[in-house]
Amino acid sequence: MKTIGIDIGGTKIAVGMVDQQGRIVSQSSFPTHPQRGFADALSRIMDAVEKLTTEHDQSHGPLCGIGIGCTGPIDPIRGTIHNPHILPTWNDCNLVAPLRERFGVPVRMENDADAAAYGEFRFGADAGAGSDPIVMLTFGTGIGFAAIVHGQVYRGLSGSHPEFGHIPTPIDESLQEACAAPCYCGIRSCFESLASGTAIDTAGQLGGFKDSRAVFKAACSGDATAKKIIDRALNATSSAIWTIAHSFVPQKIIFGGGVMEDHFDLFAFAARQSILNATMIPGKQVRIVKASFGANAGVVGAAALTIA
Numbered sequence: 294m295k296t297i298g299i300d301i302g303g304t305k306i307a308v309g310m311v312d313q314q315g316r317i318v319s320q321s322s323f324p325t326h327p328q329r330g331f332a333d334a335l336s337r338i339m340d341a342v343e344k345l346t347t348e349h350d351q352s353h354g355p356l357c358g359i360g361i362g363c364t365g366p367i368d369p370i371r372g373t374i375h376n377p378h379i380l381p382t383w384n385d386c387n388l389v390a391p392l393r394e395r396f397g398v399p400v401r402m403e404n405d406a407d408a409a410a411y412g413e414f415r416f417g418a419d420a421g422a423g424s425d426p427i428v429m430l431t432f433g434t435g436i437g438f439a440a441i442v443h444g445q446v447y448r449g450l451s452g453s454h455p456e457f458g459h460i461p462t463p464i465d466e467s468l469q470e471a472c473a474a475p476c477y478c479g480i481r482s483c484f485e486s487l488a489s490g491t492a493i494d495t496a497g498q499l500g501g502f503k504d505s506r507a508v509f510k511a512a513c514s515g516d517a518t519a520k521k522i523i524d525r526a527l528n529a530t531s532s533a534i535w536t537i538a539h540s541f542v543p544q545k546i547i548f549g550g551g552v553m554e555d556h557f558d559l560f561a562f563a564a565r566q567s568i569l570n571a572t573m574i575p576g577k578q579v580r581i582v583k584a585s586f587g588a589n590a591g592v593v594g595a596a597a598l599t600i601a
């Protein structure tokens with residue numbers, strides 16, 4: 294048996310064939326081009342799935358399903374996308390029904406953060422597999438959050454998804470100037486606006502650095518401005534992890550996303566320190582671990598949604 298995982302982001306769509314053990318057999322990717330409209334993207338997604346299934350028609354058994362992880366908000370129950378920020382022309386577009394009709398297999402869609410967490414839960418050897426509940430934070434353009442509880446993606450009202458990237462985090466008064474503008478969520482100094490890759494990039498550019506990579510490098514060399522930006526991100530992470538650990542008391546908190554590729558140890562240390570001496574939860578037993586699948590988390594996670 295094999296399955297298809299489709300990972301849809303604001304800039305790139307990846308389509309992969311995945312076996313029953315969560316290993317990618319083959320994959321391709323192409324630009325999202327959201328400005329060209331949903332029909333254009335749907336046609337290219339169909340073609341990519343068709344190509345993969347044709348090429349691997351005789352290997353890994355029959356196709357058992359198609360999973361989609363899409364940048365949210367989405368409605369996982371109706372299978373529709375509602376993302377005015379990143380996919381502005383895709384409002385109320387149904388991706389699930391046309392794929393189901395064309396390929397004749399079950400199709401399931403989740404928010405991309407939920408899909409990545411589910412992939413870690415099913416197949417993440419060092420991360421989520423064998424643990425329940427788990428939560429996952431994806432540090433990238435934003436900060437995605439997902440929780441797997443009793444083996445299921447945790448859902449809120451109408452299938453919505455908790456947004457711990459947008460919880461308020463207390464910050465030092467002396468650091469206020471770099472986060473004067475409110476986040477698109479509606480508040481100032483939420484977790485994402487201080488600790489995402491975009492937040493570090495933006496604060497770095499205001500401080501004269503090219504990008505977040507330059508900020509991390511300068512902070513390591515002792516540059517005061519860079520250090521302030523990174524300290525603020527770490528303080529926000531500590532605060533958020535305190536809240537998340539007390540909300541879910543998870544076995545594992547998984548850190549994924551581009552920022553964690555090079556800086557996991559730094560953020561994990563801050564997170565561990567935050568809950569080490571908690572008295573109301575077993576903070577010492579909550580493990581902070583790095584995601585297993587790196588850049589493939591989206592495709593593996595999406596595919597995992599339909600693997601029995």
Ligand SMILES: [Zn+2]
Binds near residue numbers: 476478480484
């Ligand atoms: Zn926010």
